Amino acid sequence: MTAVPDIEFRAVTKRYGAVTAVSGIDLAIPPSAFVALLGPSGCGKTTCLRMIGGFEQPSEGQVLIRGRDMAGTPPYRRPVNMVFQQYALFPHLDVEENISYGLRQARPRLSSREISQRAGEALAMVQLAGYGRRKIHELSGGQQQRVALARALVNKPAVLLLDEPLAALDKKLRTDMQIELQNLQREIGITFVLVTHDQEEALSMSDFVCVMNGGRVVQLGQPSEIYDEPADLFVADFVGKTNLLSGKVAGLSGDLVNVALADGTVIAARKRVPLSRGEAVSVSLRPESLSLSAPGSGALKGIVRNRIFLGSTAEYAIEVQGIGSLLAKADHVIGQGNLFKPGEPVAIGFAAGAPLAFPHAKNNGTNQREDQNAEILP
């Protein structure tokens, strides 16, 4: 394989009447990667996937698959397959017929021996050997999910598209399927594009995460990058848990800014975009970057309001006067266990470089589409 991306978006915009679902996206998805399209409901993820699948045409721009412009190519001529939300399995066909459906469409025709052999392999691949003659409605949700997967993969697509494939499963099954999907991707070696609104899922499964908001791509990177170096306030807030503290830029020193928080405390924070003195900013502090100690030291002082002991960690809700409630997460080391109790005063510290300052409100589309959260089913 050369460096031709499996999927490429060039200035793609998609409008539905007055609604702009996707606006001016440029995106290149490298081959053989597990890519997650992550974003809140209504941000345009499904629309992007459907444009790759050929169910929607871009209003502007081009979608390329393996370097070929797909304009005018109908879904049935595209080298991609999709695992639909709620699977969209054919209720009138049994499991094997569902799986071999795509093989039967192949021209020139495949021999029936080849069809049944490949269908059998696909069944085995998703651990459903022996289920071939079952009716779809006789399967559990997890089994249906795997049939959908096999039905798509049996066609050996260049890219597998998955639209919220795990959303309908319960938590335990979802975790299992996450691992299974990852393994499958590694094994088959084709690109998986997974749409999800679940940031944990995106971070845990994918090689690359493409964070979308308001119809745009706001950040593309490896999961750790996205988590550690969010491109903007929206990403910081949406991916993982974080504390957002508002303040004003009090001074600039090289890569850092000094931010005066609401209670007057001044802390040093890294910045991702140029900031000017006096500008309103939000400072992001991940809960696990906070360290708690007995009163006396630390940048901030507060009182423990609530504690959730989780075994290896403990989460604290800490009330800081003038700033509000902060979430802190502390590792728990066995034997060393003086946990803070609710009502106790604590000092809060953090490593230098942990705080990240973002311009306030500007370029913050977080809630802009809150009212359009409904999933659009075609």
Next chain:
Amino acid sequence: MPKSYRDGLPITPDKFVDQLMRLKRGSISRRDFLGLTGLGVATAVMARELGITPTPAFAAENLGDRMSIATWPNYHDPQTFENFKADTGVAVEVNVFGSNEEMLAKLQAGGSGWSLFVPTNYTISTYKKLGIIEALDMAKLGNFDGKSEDARFTAEGTIDGTIYAVPKNWGTTGFAVNTKKLSKPMSSWKEFWDTAMAEGDGRTMVHDYQLTTIGNALKYYGYSFNSLKQDELAKAEELLLKVKPHLFAVSSDYQPGMRAGDAWMTMCWTNDGAQLHRDIPEIAYVLGKEGGEIWTDFYAIPKDAPNKPAGYALLNYLMNPKVAVKEHLANGAPSTDARVNALLPKEVLDNPILYPAADLLKPLEFGAAATLTDPGRAELMARFKSA
């Protein structure tokens, strides 16, 4: 009456509505058409069997305020009933029927609710036999004058010296021909049937009524209209089956087809013939010289009439020549009553369709009761229709 038969087409909206209203009133054609919609009979039959319909209690001697009459479509001057109501306070509900059989079925089922109805001659003996019609109390019918009636028409209303029905009007069954389309003059049933298979191919209608269709086929061979003889009926059947593929329709609703020009020739009753000829002069009415049917429609009162006093009152009112003459002008059929004829205008009396020449009338036969109820003829008709 004729007014409502202006089947003007191409359809203008108001004419179309006219047609629909006509349909609603049920005034389409005399005998058979309503049978199409008359599934009510089956219900009535069941109701009787299940004892659902109560038999109405007998009313006291006052006339009450309503009654109902069963009759034929386009058979009365509506004004007659209005006037009757003005005179007596009794509102008349008019039920129109498609066939004698249907009337019979309804009466037989019981609870018809009629206090007067209009049976045709050949059904009266059956009604009498079944005991469902009243021996008329002539004292209540002062306007009826037996002496002014033509005995030829009244005979079948009287059984064993008792009067069960008094005549309304009479008529004949011949055929109507569109002479523009079929210009060869015709005067016999033989010509009717032969033409149906030649120039009239695909343009000829026969009644959906075994009495007349089989009767007139029998006439082709000169047999009796009422024949029940196996061999004669077999010949008639042979003719009918031969003609069948050439027919335009087997239907008693022949006016629309004739008026629209789709049909060129049809079996036809006097009053329809008169109407067709009046509106479309090229349509002639022909009586077969071999003979055929002559008929009389009567008035009779059902035994279970819910309002007999009003039934008698209306019947007596209709027997008044001054009233009857308007009825005849309205429905176009000839009267049996000399007093009425005396009041009819000359051009009506001179109309050969209504009053054919004596030599044409002579060979005509009244339909017989057995002709109507014969199962063999019914089956023959079914074979003809299903062929």
Next chain:
Amino acid sequence: MSETGYKPKPDNATGGLSSAGSQPAFPMRGSLFRKNLVTTLLLAPAALWLVVFLVLPFIAIAIFSVGERAPEGGYQAALTFAQYANLPARATAFWNTMVLAPIGALACLLVAYPVAYYLALRAPQRWRLILLAMIVIPFWTSLLMRTYAWMYILGGRGIPALLAYVGIEDLRLINTPGAVLLGIVYGYLPLMILPIYVSLERLDRRLLEASADLGATPLSTFLGVTLRLSLPGVMTGFSLVMILLLGEYLIPTLLGGGKVFFIGNALVDLFLQSRNWPFGSAIAITLVLVSVVVLIVANRISTRLSGARRVDLI
């Protein structure tokens, strides 16, 4: 392949049906009973209606059918199967009907399917209801009137009169087999369109996309998915129209000139003309049995072709 670290899942734990497939989760007996009682009470009026207007008449007809025709017509009590033995006397009528009903229903289907398809899958959403209403509303007026309208349209003063203007003389459209077929298609179209529309409307559009996604051309998607999944609607419409056609008498009489004789016509004649109620009843009973057979067959076909779905008439 299984070296992927995948652990087989205990399906039952996740509510899977794989082992419980044959025994669906019923509520407890007690609540089932209570539910049934309530259902029974709710259904009582409908059941009564059914008994009075369907079952009792049927019994009455069944009793008539083993009776005799009274000499003057009508019914006379007896216990004889002579009426049934006499059924061959209406063999032609039965034959005509058994030929016409499926052909008529098929013609109706061929017109109805594209209409239903357009309505359910192609028509703009906001027009759908209006178009549907336009199809259904004429159905509220009596079939007799609508058929009568066709009599005039096809009659000599309708289309033939217009054609006469352009020099085509004496064309006859009325009282032809074509006119009957037209009347049947026209008269029963809504009954065919509606169930098909409903099944197409219910069709999960994503199945069509899934099919395209798997490489199926629009034609093979139509044949393999759309048509297959709309079969219950097709069979419902088909059996509905077919059963009604088994008893049809009006359209052949009015638009066919009464020259073609169907079982419906035989019934009308037997009840209203020759008043042979026992024979008419025997034919009616036979017709009901034929209808039941048609329904069962339609149901079988539908079940076989589209999985567990059934013809909605049953």
